[in-house]
Amino acid sequence: AIQLTQSPSSLSASVGDRVTITCRASQGISSALAWYQQKPGKAPKLLIYDASSLESGVPSRFSGSGSGTDFTLTISSLQPEDFATYYCQQFNSYQLTFGGGTKVEIK
Amino acid sequence: EVQLVESGGGLVQPGGSLRLSCAASGFTFSSYWMSWVRQAPGKGLEWVANIKQDGSEKYYVDSVKGRFTISRDNAKNSLYLQMNSLRAEDTAVYYCAREIAYGDVFDYWGQGTLVTVSS
Numbered sequence: 484a485i486q487l488t489q490s491p492s493s494l495s496a497s498v499g500d501r502v503t504i505t506c507r508a509s510q511g512i513s514s515a516l517a518w519y520q521q522k523p524g525k526a527p528k529l530l531i532y533d534a535s536s537l538e539s540g541v542p543s544r545f546s547g548s549g550s551g552t553d554f555t556l557t558i559s560s561l562q563p564e565d566f567a568t569y570y571c572q573q574f575n576s577y578q579l580t581f582g583g584g585t586k587v588e589i590k
Numbered sequence: 591e592v593q594l595v596e597s598g599g600g601l602v603q604p605g606g607s608l609r610l611s612c613a614a615s616g617f618t619f620s621s622y623w624m625s626w627v628r629q630a631p632g633k634g635l636e637w638v639a640n641i642k643q644d645g646s647e648k649y650y651v652d653s654v655k656g657r658f659t660i661s662r663d664n665a666k667n668s669l670y671l672q673m674n675s676l677r678a679e680d681t682a683v684y685y686c687a688r689e690i691a692y693g694d695v696f697d698y699w700g701q702g703t704l705v706t707v708s709s
Contacts, residue, residue: 570634
């Protein structure tokens with residue numbers, strides 16, 4: 484199965500900060516990558532698909548980039564409601580896999 | 591409004607069985623691939639299995655192959671996960687999720703149902 488490694492595993496940031504999360508695949512996955520946000524006790528929410536396509540209703544401060552093995556999720560100006568855990572997910576192979584998650588905490 | 595409501599979770603002994611259900615509404619259930627995704631307490635997300643619109647294709651994560659079976663009943667707008675030979679490491683919240691039309695990406699999720707495998 485394709486392994487996804489997210490970094491960092493956690494970070495502390497302030498409201499208004501620019502935040503970047505990285506996801507690296509163990510082999511090339513073209514642009515078959517999605518990003519999710521999960522808050523405690525809640526189901527994940529789709530943010531980005533196809534590496535850079537913004538899901539309907541998701542604020543434009545969220546953006547995704549990358550292809551092949553290296554991907555990033557960027558939050559251009561962190562808002563209070565963005566403190567959560569973020570996961571990447573690949574769908575290049577029929578064995579779908581998620582990254583280990585990045586917890587974004589308040590500094 | 592799209593809704594996915596899971597049920598059937600609970601406490602089960604190691605080696606036991608459980609059947610999860612997911613009731614779908616607010617969309618044409620028979621037009622979408624569906625998945626089960628789980629999350630162990632305090633851990634990350636793990637995709638478990640998915641099934642094609644007509645049930646003709648099914649895929650599983652290696653750790654559940656031969657033990658879990660995904661199925662669906664389009665007439666009842668329902669998704670199922672039959673879990674046999676349960677192990678402690680299967681303890682998790684199990685989510686039902688809809689896949690978007692053009693890829694194995696999950697655009698709607700249920701609230702989850704907790705499965706605890708313990709003696």
